[in-house]
Amino acid sequence: MPVYSCKFSDEKGKIQNLAVFAKNREEAKKFIEGKGYLPLKIKFDFFSILKNIRIIFARKVAESDFLLFNHEFVALIKAGTPILRALEILSERARTPLLKEILFHVREDIKKGKSPSEAFSPWQNYFSSIYIASLLAGERTGNLESTIRRFLVYQKALITVKRRIKYALAYPVLLFLFAIAVLIVLLSFIIPRFASFYADFEAQLPSITLFLIKLSKFFSRNIKFLLIFISFLIILFEWVIKKEKGKRVVHSFLLKIPFISDYIKKGSISIFSRTVGLLLEGGIPLVSALETAARAIPNKIISDKFSKVVRDVRSGESLSSSLEKTGIFPEISIEMIRVGESTASLPEMLSEVANYWDERIEEGLSATVSLIEPVVILFMGVLIAGMLLSVYLPLFRIVTLVR
Structure with a gap:
């Protein structure tokens, strides 16, 4: 606009x-x-x-910006500021055009008589869908402030887990990128100079050296086409992943990779459990909470399995029995949920399940990264040393012959 x-x-x-x-x-x-x-x-x-x-190209409101908005929103509500005035103040303070645009329209819709959850609903693609359900829970209980505070705790927990995963993977990824950069420098600058030097001497070169020289020539001649091809693959992947069918194919493939599949399942259990627990605490009925939580799962294949849980619970089956049939939740989590159902403490027990799997994810990542780091370093050392040795070996032979 x-x-x-x-x-x-x-x-x-x-x-x-x-x-x-x-x-x-x-x-x-x-x-x-x-x-x-x-x-x-x-x-x-x-x-x-x-x-x-x-705004058109923005996919979502940044989590940090949305978190800051809700912190300030809660503070203004607690201070007795009317919602319309609070949204006006926060709209003027918004750091991004997208958030400013959203808050402007939300405020206008509330002016027309819509509730906050109804006003935010058209924009739910730009932030967590759980937020709409949280607002709805606050409207039903008449305590919007405490509901948003629970959402903030929920969102901070998710952000903390994501941040830990990023920090754990940062070093191996940097090592890998450094190795690629070194290979590009060797193939683009170092090996071509040695190739011209050996050509002047008409030296008999080992097979590995000839292979590297040919690879270097191919790389130098086709660097533009390689970059275009890689860019095309990235754009194609982005296009495919946006399509529902393509997204399902990719998500199904990821679940077949042993190491990655394990973390996707653990992460899905954590998100599902934490979301259902949050919404139940806010007074949302179980079936509605399960529907919202199922939609919040990033992996479409697992999301479909949790959607079946919604149908089973709606037909009268217990949550623990329905989750057991998915094959996603391990026995220990099923037992914890079963205890929560029998003791009327399901929201608290679901939060415990989420915390348990967050800890398992962090421990698993730490152990995996500690194994990956030396492997990556060893691989880099062997690869680079092998390339340098194959390039310098003919030089040693030439020096020996000259002597």
């Missing part, structure tokens, strides 16, 4: 400036007048075109 830069006089006669999202100049003027201000100058903000482009 276009942005108009508005200069106006407030109720005290003070000149103010405000950026307003509106379809046209007249709508921007009505917005200023509706606040009881006197519009003085309204002009189209040409930079809004760039802002809109950024």
Whole structure:
């Protein structure tokens, strides 16, 4: 939506400036007048075109920005600030055009009589779908503040797990990228110089050296085509993964890889359990909580299995029995949930299940990374040393012959 830069006089006669999202100049003027201000100058903000482009290509609101918004939102609600006024303040403070746009429309929808959950619903693709369910729970219980606080605890737990995974994988990934960079330098600059040197001597070269020289020539001649081909593959993968069928094929393939499959299942158990526990604490019925949690699972194949759980529970089956049939939840988690059902402490027990698997994921990653690091270093050393040796070996022979 276009942005108009508005200069106006407030109720005290003070000149103010405000950026307003509106379809046209007249709508921007009505917005200023509706606040009881006197519009003085309204002009189209040409930079809004760039802002809109950024919004179109933005996939989600950054987790850190959304977390900050909710922290401030809760603080304003606790201080007794009306929701409309709180959203107006936070819209002006929003750090990204996308979040500013969302809050503007949410505020306008609430003005028209919609509830916060209804106003945020059209934008749920840009942030966690759990947030809408949390708002709905707060509206039902009449305690929006505590519900959003529970969502913040939930979101922080997920962010913490993601951050730990990123930190654990950062070093091996950097080592791998460094190895690729070294190989590119060797193939592009070092080996071609040795190749021209050996050509002048018409030396008899070992097979491995000839192979590296041919590989270097191929790489140098076709570097542009290789980059274009790699870019094409990345774009093709992005296009395929956006399609529902392509996404399912990729997700199914990942579940067939032993190491990766294990972590996907553990992560899905954690997300599902934590989400259901959060929504049950907020007063959302079990079936609705299960539906929302099933949609929150990133892997479509596992999400489908959890959708079957929803149907089983709706037909009268217990949650523990339904989850057992999926083959995703291990026996220990099933027993914990069964205890929660029998003692009327299901939300607390589901949170314990999520915490348990978060710890297992972290321990597993730490152990795996500690094994991967020396393997990657050894592989890099052997590969680079082998390439250098194959290049320098003929040089040693030439020096020996000259002597």
